[in-house]
Each structure stands twice: as C-alpha cells, then as structure tokens.
Amino acid sequence: MAGAAGSKAREGWSSRTAFILAAVGSAVGLGNMWRFPAEAGANGGGAFVLFYIFCVLLIGLPVLLSEVLIGRHGQSSAPESVRRVARDSNASTGWGILGSLGVFAAFLILSFYCVVGGWVLYYIGVFVSDLFQTGLSGGAFEGRDVDEIKALLPDLFGNGGLMVGLNLGFLALTLFFVARGISSGIEWVAVYLMPLFFVLFLAITIYGAFTGDFSQAVSYLFTFDASKLTGKVMLAAVGQAFFSLSLGVAGMMTYGAYASRETNLGKTSGIIAGADTAVALLAGLAIFPIVFAAGLAANSGPGLMFESLPIAFQAMPVGSLIGLLFFTMVFFAALTSSVSLLEAPTAYMIEKFNLARPVATITVGLGAAVLGVLSALSFNELAEFRPLGFIPIFAEANFFDALDGVTAKLFMPIGAILTCIFVGWIADARLIDDENGIDGLLHQIWRALVRFVCPLVLSVILIYGIFG
Numbered sequence: 001m002a003g004a005a006g007s008k009a010r011e012g013w014s015s016r017t018a019f020i021l022a023a024v025g026s027a028v029g030l031g032n033m034w035r036f037p038a039e040a041g042a043n044g045g046g047a048f049v050l051f052y053i054f055c056v057l058l059i060g061l062p063v064l065l066s067e068v069l070i071g072r073h074g075q076s077s078a079p080e081s082v083r084r085v086a087r088d089s090n091a092s093t094g095w096g097i098l099g100s101l102g103v104f105a106a107f108l109i110l111s112f113y114c115v116v117g118g119w120v121l122y123y124i125g126v127f128v129s130d131l132f133q134t135g136l137s138g139g140a141f142e143g144r145d146v147d148e149i150k151a152l153l154p155d156l157f158g159n160g161g162l163m164v165g166l167n168l169g170f171l172a173l174t175l176f177f178v179a180r181g182i183s184s185g186i187e188w189v190a191v192y193l194m195p196l197f198f199v200l201f202l203a204i205t206i207y208g209a210f211t212g213d214f215s216q217a218v219s220y221l222f223t224f225d226a227s228k229l230t231g232k233v234m235l236a237a238v239g240q241a242f243f244s245l246s247l248g249v250a251g252m253m254t255y256g257a258y259a260s261r262e263t264n265l266g267k268t269s270g271i272i273a274g275a276d277t278a279v280a281l282l283a284g285l286a287i288f289p290i291v292f293a294a295g296l297a298a299n300s301g302p303g304l305m306f307e308s309l310p311i312a313f314q315a316m317p318v319g320s321l322i323g324l325l326f327f328t329m330v331f332f333a334a335l336t337s338s339v340s341l342l343e344a345p346t347a348y349m350i351e352k353f354n355l356a357r358p359v360a361t362i363t364v365g366l367g368a369a370v371l372g373v374l375s376a377l378s379f380n381e382l383a384e385f386r387p388l389g390f391i392p393i394f395a396e397a398n399f400f401d402a403l404d405g406v407t408a409k410l411f412m413p414i415g416a417i418l419t420c421i422f423v424g425w426i427a428d429a430r431l432i433d434d435e436n437g438i439d440g441l442l443h444q445i446w447r448a449l450v451r452f453v454c455p456l457v458l459s460v461i462l463i464y465g466i467f468g
C-alpha cells in the first residue's frame with residue numbers, strides 16, 4: 001500500500017482534499033502577500049511579474065511535481081525519501097544530501113519567516129485596539145492622517161524588544177501546531193480557514209479596484225519592458241517562484257510523504273501552483289492600487305503590504321473590523337506555511353534521532369529562536385551588521401535580508417537543479433512514471449522540462465544573476 005515496501009506506518013492526511021488544502025496552505029502564505037509585492041516593487045514591476053509567471057509554469061510546476069513525487073514514493077522525511085528513491089533505482093544514496101540541504105534551508109527560512117509572522121500579530125493587535133476605540137462606525141484609524149498609519153511599521157521596527165517578543169510569539173504558535181502532529185494540528189486550519197481567506201481577500205481586492213489607482217497598478221504589474229529583465233531581476237523572480245511554491249528546500253517533499261497512493265500528483269501540483277499564483281497576483285492587485293493612490297514608493301522594501309493595506313482599511317466602511325479580519329486571515333495563511341517549514345526539519349529529527357515529536361519540535365524551535373532574534377534585531381539594534389558583506393550581491397544585506405537572499409537565491413535554485421537531475425536522469429524512469437499521475441504528451445513535456453529545460457535555464461539564471 002505505502003510507496004515503498006516496509007516503510008513504517010505513517011500518519012497520513014485524512015482525505016485527498018485535505019492533502020491538497022494543506023499543500024495549498026503551505027504554498028500560500030507571507031510569500032504571496034508580503035514577499036511577492038515587495039519583490040515586484042524592488043525589481044521594477046512588469047518584467048519581474050511576467051517572468052515570475054513564466055518561472056511558475058516552466059520551472060516551478062515541473063519541480064513541484066518532482067518533489068511531491070519523491071516524497072510520496074519515499075514516505076519519509078525529505079533526505080530519507082530521496083535515499084529511498086535512489087535505492088529503488090540502484091543509484092547512490094549520497095543523493096540524500098539533496099534532502100539534507102533542503103531541511104537545513106527550511107530551518108533557516110523558518111527563523112526569519114516567524115519575524116514577519118510577528119508583524120502580522122502586531123497588526124492584529126493594532127486593529128483590535130482600534131476596534132475598541134472607534135467601534136464599528138466608519139473606517140479604521142479615525143482622525144489619524146495617512147502619515148501616522150504609514151509610521152506604524154517603522155515604529156514597530158524601532159522597538160527591538162517588541163520585535164523579538166512578537167517573533168517568539170509567532171514561533172511558539174507554530175511549535176504548538178507541529179507538536180500536535182499532522183492531522184490534528186495542521187489540517188483544520190487548512191480545511192476551514194484557507195477557503196474563507198480566499199473569499200475575504202477577493203472582496204478586498206475588488207473594493208480596492210474601485211477606490212484605488214487600479215489602472216496604474218495593472219500597467220505597473222503587467223507591462224513587459226525587456227530592458228528591465230536583468231540577471232538580478234530573473235534570479236529574484238525564480239527565487240520568488242520557489243519561495244512561494246515552497247520548493248527547492250524540502251518543503252513539498254516532506255508534504256508529499258503524507259499523500260496517499262490514490263492522489264493524482266500531476267493534477268494536485270497544477271491545483272497548488274494555480275491557487276498560489278492566483279493569490280500572489282491578487283495580492284499585487286490589492287496592494288499596488290493603494291501604493292500609487294497614497295503616494296507610497298513601490299520599492300519601499302519589506303513593509304509594502306503592511307504600510308499600504310491599513311490605508312485602504314481607513315477608507316472602508318467598518319474598516320477596523322475588516323482590517324482585523326484580514327490580518328487574522330493572513331495570520332492563518334502564514335501559520336499553515338510556517339508549520340510546513342517547521343515540519344521539514346522536525347520530521348527529519350524524529351527519524352534520525354528517534355525523538356518524540358514534541359521533543360524534536362522544541363529542539364528545532366530553540367535553534368530557530370536564536371536565529372530569529374538576530375533577524376528581528378536587524379531592523380534596529382543590528383541594523384548596521386552586514387554578515388555577508390564580502391559577497392557582492394549580498395553586500396548591503398543585514399542579517400534578515402541575508403538569510404532571505406541566500407535561501408531564495410542560492411539554496412532554492414541549487415536544490416531545484418539537483419532535484420531535476422535526480423528525477424530526470426538518476427531515478428528509475430518506471431518508478432517515476434508510476435508516481436507522477438500524468439501520461440501522453442503532458443508526460444513527455446514534463447520529462448523534457450525536468451531533464452533539459454529546468455536544469456539549463458536555472459543554471460544560466462543562477463550564474464547570470466550572481467555574476468552578471
């Protein structure tokens with residue numbers, strides 16, 4: 001029944017739909033709402049966005065299928081799943097390094113992801129207190145001008161103690177859910193809250209389309225200017241595609257292991273990529289009209305979402321309540337992602353050191369707390385610290401930016417290249433055929449993408465992005 005004979009019984013998802021929702025839950029998170037708009041703004045808009053969509057279709061989707069396929073066949077943590085596929089293909093188990101690198105990178109991402117999760121907690125607090133002050137009449141932040149709303153995030157950044165506290169708070173919530181285990185902890189959030197989130201987000205976007213500078217946003221996001229497509233922009237777009245789809249660093253391998261034999265992985269991958277990209281574009285269309293209407297700078301950095309949307313909530317009827325609902329949903333979207341980031345190293349620790357789940361969770365959590373504190377302090381106390389000052393593309397990066405940059409621009413593309421080589425050239429083709437759930441022309445195309453197109457295109461972008 002299980003992918004590999006003799007694998008120990010694993011907890012699975014309670015149904016096929018629950019697996020899809022959980023994988024969508026992993027993909028849809030701060031990457032879509034916080035990172036996508038910020039990266040699009042930092043990289044000039046249209047060229048980045050269109051190249052991003054190209055990357056999702058031509059690279060992200062084939063790699064996504066490759067990862068869940070390895071996971072389902074291996075039925076284990078990412079490194080062990082890779083080893084099992086290797087063993088069943090008579091190849092070297094040294095390929096397990098692909099999974100180990102990913103697990104390590106997922107741990108690094110978890111540490112700074114929880115810092116941004118802390119900002120979400122902060123805004124929930126802001127809207128709760130606003131709701132108490134102004135009640136349900138009118139918009140949010142009554143009597144405050146736009147500059148005061150814009151200043152909320154910089155004010156938070158300046159408060160090192162609060163930043164650390166919120167970061168640890170978000171991490172603790174993530175630990176709680178992962179410690180409880182896959183089906184009881186993670187599933188209900190994915191099953192009940194993700195669909196609700198879609199609806200609310202769509203409503204906010206439509207509202208924004210009528211009140212903000214929608215046409216400027218559309219032309220900013222979708223006008224292709226080839227001269228803007230530099231190596232740096234391409235690498236940023238690939239990195240964002242991987243980050244958003246939870247790829248290249250063991251995330252989807254880990255989740256694939258919880259999918260049942262009945263799940264069609266080809267179709268599921270399409271659903272995951274489609275939903276994820278839809279939310280990212282929705283976020284762009286919700287945020288940029290406000291950015292332009294309120295005269296914010298599109299390249300103002302990681303705060304774009306947090307600075308722009310509250311301005312819209314001020315103008316909306318029952319704005320405090322909508323703001324509160326929105327950030328609560330963002331919180332749950334972020335949680336279903338941080339949970340998957342923590343699950344990758346946790347599953348590995350459980351298997352490797354034979355630990356009980358709660359013990360493994362807390363061990364990983366302590367490590368993430370240490371790195372997280374350094375990230376939280378990069379916005380204040382440690383603002384001048386440049387850990388990778390010796391590497392030109394990371395010369396300006398503080399600790400937070402360095403972790404974000406190294407994982408998205410090095411670990412993920414390299415992990416994806418190795419995954420493609422492994423699935424396309426090393427693993428037994430019959431084993432792969434048996435798992436992937438696609439056939440005919442689609443199968444041929446996927447195979448060609450994984451074997452030739454993805455590794456080549458990724459290598460070129462990686463080199464060009466770093467040295468070009």
Ligand code: TRP
Nearest residue numbers: 027029030031243244246251337
């Ligand atoms: N994809 C998530 C987001 O967009 C982040 C994430 C969750 C992730 N799990 C991952 C990124 C694993 C890389 C690897 O917010």
